[in-house]
Amino acid sequence: MEIKLEAEDLCYSYHTLEGETKALSHISFDVRDGEFFAVVGPSGCGKSTLLSLLCGLIEPEEGRIFIDGKARQDSGAVIGYMLQRDHLFEWRSILSNVSLGLEIQNRLDHKAREELGKMLDTYGLSQFQDAKPGQLSGGMRQRAALIRTLALKPDILLLDEPFSALDYQTRLEVCDDISTIIRTQKKTAILITHDLSEAISVADRVLVLSSRPAKVRHVMEISFAPEFDRPLARRNAPEFSAYFNELWKTLKTEG
Amino acid sequence: MSDLSMSQQEFLAKEKLHKRQVRICRAMLLVLLLALWELCTRLRMIDSFIFSSPTRIWDCFLNMAGDGSIFRHIGVTLCETLVSFGIVVAVGVAAAVALWGSRSLSEILEPYLVMLNSLPKSALAPLLIVWMGNRMQTIIVAAVSVAVFGSILTLHTGFTQTDPDKIRLIKSLGGTKKDVLMKVLIPSSVPLIISNMKVNVGLCLVGVIIGEFLSAKAGLGYLIIYASQVFKMDMLVMSIALLCILSTALYQAIAVLEKRFLRN
Numbered sequence: 180m181e182i183k184l185e186a187e188d189l190c191y192s193y194h195t196l197e198g199e200t201k202a203l204s205h206i207s208f209d210v211r212d213g214e215f216f217a218v219v220g221p222s223g224c225g226k227s228t229l230l231s232l233l234c235g236l237i238e239p240e241e242g243r244i245f246i247d248g249k250a251r252q253d254s255g256a257v258i259g260y261m262l263q264r265d266h267l268f269e270w271r272s273i274l275s276n277v278s279l280g281l282e283i284q285n286r287l288d289h290k291a292r293e294e295l296g297k298m299l300d301t302y303g304l305s306q307f308q309d310a311k312p313g314q315l316s317g318g319m320r321q322r323a324a325l326i327r328t329l330a331l332k333p334d335i336l337l338l339d340e341p342f343s344a345l346d347y348q349t350r351l352e353v354c355d356d357i358s359t360i361i362r363t364q365k366k367t368a369i370l371i372t373h374d375l376s377e378a379i380s381v382a383d384r385v386l387v388l389s390s391r392p393a394k395v396r397h398v399m400e401i402s403f404a405p406e407f408d409r410p411l412a413r414r415n416a417p418e419f420s421a422y423f424n425e426l427w428k429t430l431k432t433e434g
Numbered sequence: 435m436s437d438l439s440m441s442q443q444e445f446l447a448k449e450k451l452h453k454r455q456v457r458i459c460r461a462m463l464l465v466l467l468l469a470l471w472e473l474c475t476r477l478r479m480i481d482s483f484i485f486s487s488p489t490r491i492w493d494c495f496l497n498m499a500g501d502g503s504i505f506r507h508i509g510v511t512l513c514e515t516l517v518s519f520g521i522v523v524a525v526g527v528a529a530a531v532a533l534w535g536s537r538s539l540s541e542i543l544e545p546y547l548v549m550l551n552s553l554p555k556s557a558l559a560p561l562l563i564v565w566m567g568n569r570m571q572t573i574i575v576a577a578v579s580v581a582v583f584g585s586i587l588t589l590h591t592g593f594t595q596t597d598p599d600k601i602r603l604i605k606s607l608g609g610t611k612k613d614v615l616m617k618v619l620i621p622s623s624v625p626l627i628i629s630n631m632k633v634n635v636g637l638c639l640v641g642v643i644i645g646e647f648l649s650a651k652a653g654l655g656y657l658i659i660y661a662s663q664v665f666k667m668d669m670l671v672m673s674i675a676l677l678c679i680l681s682t683a684l685y686q687a688i689a690v691l692e693k694r695f696l697r698n
Contacts, residue, residue, distance in 0.1 A: 234606055260606035262599055270621045279617065280607035331607070 182248070183212040183367045184233070184335060189242035191228055201392035202228045206242070208386055208395060210335075210367060215358065217370045217378035219426065220388030226371045229393070230337045233369065234260045246335070259333030261341045265324035267312035274299070274308040277326045284331070291330070298326050302360070317345045318353045325357055329364070336361060336368040342377070354381065355410045375430075379422045380410035387429050397429045486671045494668040508676060510653040511642055514570060515684065518577035519638045523631055525578070526585035531615065533586070534593040551583040555641065559648050568649040577641030581634045588633075592626040593619055628692045635684045643677070654680070 189206040192199050202225035210216045220226050231237045233244060235251060235258065246254035267276045278295055281287040299305045302322050312320055321341065328336065341357070342350045358381040361368050372378050378385045379401060387397040399422070407416040438446075468488045475482035475490075482490060498504035533540035559576050566572040596619055604614045646655025654673045661669035 236602065236605055258606075260603075262603055262606075264599065266597075266600055266603045268600075268618070268621065270624070283604065283607050283609040283613050283617070327607075 181212040182209045183214070183246065184210040184369075185245040185248075186233070187243045187245070189229070189232060189239045189244070191225070191232060191237070191240055193228075203232075203239075204392040204394050206388075206393065206395055208398065210369060211383075213365050213367055214383045215362065215368050215370065215381055217372060217382035217385045218388060219372060219375055219378045219385060219430070220393060221390045221430070222373050224388050224390050225393040226373075226388065227339055229388075230260070230339050230369070230371055233335075234258050234337055256334040257331055258335050258337060259328035259331055260337045261324060261328050261339065263340045264344045265312075265320045267320055267323055267327075269312055272309050272311060273304060273315070273323050276312065277323055277330060280327055280331045286331075295326070295330055298329065302326060317349050318356065321345070321353050321357060322360075325360065329366075334367065336366050338368060338370040340372050341370075343372070343374075351411060358410055375423055375426045376414065376419075377410075379419060379426065380413045385426060387426065399426060399429075484667060486667045490668045491672045491675065494666075494672050498669075498672075504676075507652055507654055507657050507673075508680065510570075510650075511639075511646065511655065511677075512680065514573050514577065514642045514645070514653065515635070515638050515680075518574045518581070518641060519631075519635050521574070521578050522581045522585055522634050522638060523627075525582055526589055526630070526634070527627060529582075529586045530589035530593055531619075533590045534619070535611065535615075540590065547583055547587055551587055555580040556644050559644055562645075563649045568651075572649055573642055573645030573653075576645035577638045580641030580644070581637035584637070585630055585634055588630050589623070589626065592623055592630075596622060625692075625696060628688065628695060632685060632688050632692075635688055636681060639677070639681050639684065 186206055186208050189203055190201075191203040192201045194200075206229065218226055218229065228237075232239050233251075244251040246256040267273070268279070271279070274295070275282075277299065278287055278292070281291050281295075296305070296308075299308055302325075304319060304323060304326070307315060307319065312323070315323065324341070342354050345353055354377060358368075358370075370378070370381060382401055385399045385401060386395060387399070388394070389396050401422055403413050403416050403418060407413045413419060471485075472488050474480045475485065475487040495504065533543065555576070558579055562572050562576055562579075566575065600618045600622070601614050604618055609617065642653070643655040643658075646653040647659050650656035654677055657673045658670055661667070661673065
């Protein structure tokens with residue numbers, strides 16, 4: 180399979196007057212086209228910093244990022260970023276929330292509106308398009324946030340613990356829902372999470388980071404029999420606990 | 435109504451009774467105080483020449499309403515307050531946005547703003563009269579100076595507390611600082627701006643009265659000073675009563691605006 184994204188020797192530190200905090204240290208990995216790639220690691224290890232680098236919100240101090248074989252800035256690739264909370268704006272309707280990205284990039288023409296309408300329809304939000312975010316359930320809000328991201332037709336999706344703000348039951352459902360949508364769209368996705376079972380239930384491969392400064396500890400291939408294709412089904416698969424134990428051990432054995 | 439349970443109906447009835455009691459007590463308090471005041475002056479327990487009385491105030495109002503002069507004074511004060519209020523809101527929002535836009539600018543100007551904010555602005559009024567003369571513009575500048583610095587500081591503090599993740603969201607969607615301003619900062623600050631307006635309208639009125647005390651040919655502040663100098667206590671107390679009504683009306687006007695804006 181083709182390599183979609185390649186991170187080479189990434190380093191990043193935060194600077195304050197009190198001193199320097201090393202967040203990432205010589206991180207290298209690659210993500211294949213159409214792959215669902217998960218990154219796990221202890222909390223505060225610099226996972227979100229990694230996504231900010233991939234997204235271009237900050238520049239690496241060392242190392243380079245390639246997308247489709249070209250440097251990130253020159254690749255022209257569109258990168259969609261889903262944050263921890265949905266951040267739907269309370270003063271905008273759902274329709275105007277999901278069109279925010281297109282509006283900012285001045286791409287909100289007639290055709291784009293039509294496509295947005297279709298997406299809202301597909302994901303069961305069309306009757307809520309004039310509603311305010313406060314009237315929607317947590318799961319529907321997360322779907323709206325996903326549509327907002329997908330509307331820009333991203334080549335790569337970055338998911339920064341997008342389900343962590345939800346309660347457990349909603350979380351399982353929304354995770355199932357969102358990752359199935361991403362899979363059917365055949366998007367390349369990078370999910371950051373501290374929840375090992377979440378990573379195993381959605382990903383094709385899982386990257387394990389050490390605690391700060393984060394280094395790559397391990398990359399684990401995950402494959403399930405075809406009948407366990409959805410995240411909720413995977414959790415019932417016999418291999419699930421084996422994968423979980425292996426990941427758990429990798430995280431624990433670090434010094 | 436019939437589908438409400440007994441206990442819910444009881445609760446609603448109780449709430450309604452409570453609200454009515456509050457309303458009645460409020461009105462009674464005013465009536466009682468006015469009646470007591472009137473009675474004391476009628477019984478000559480206090481001197482109505484010094485303390486005035488409700489009926490004398492009412493007569494004074496009718497008198498001045500007859501030749502229309504009181505409406506001119508109210509109009510002048512109201513006009514000065516509204517103009518200075520408009521300037522304070524516009525300058526306050528614009529300056530706070532500028533400070534938010536430039537970290538260096540806000541750090542350079544911060545001590546000056548803090549100093550100007552805590553300076554008693556009544557000290558400036560005599561200076562302004564010498565500089566600008568005995569004009570309506572002087573009063574407006576005095577009123578603006580009372581409210582504008584606090585307004586800039588409050589709005590700037592509010593602006594800097596915008597959720598950093600919302601700013602990240604705009605940036606990740608390819609937005610610039612201008613998009614952050616237009617799509618997040620201004621819309622999310624509407625409640626702050628309106629609550630700041632509530633404070634400002636009162637402060638502007640204070641500033642206008644200070645200005646009118648020192649330099650004016652008309653207005654309620656002028657009327658208060660004039661009445662105290664010629665010892666027309668009825669006129670003085672009436673002006674204060676009118677100020678009470680005016681300031682409440684201005685505050686309520688913004689409360690109505692707030693309700694309309696924040697509902698949708």
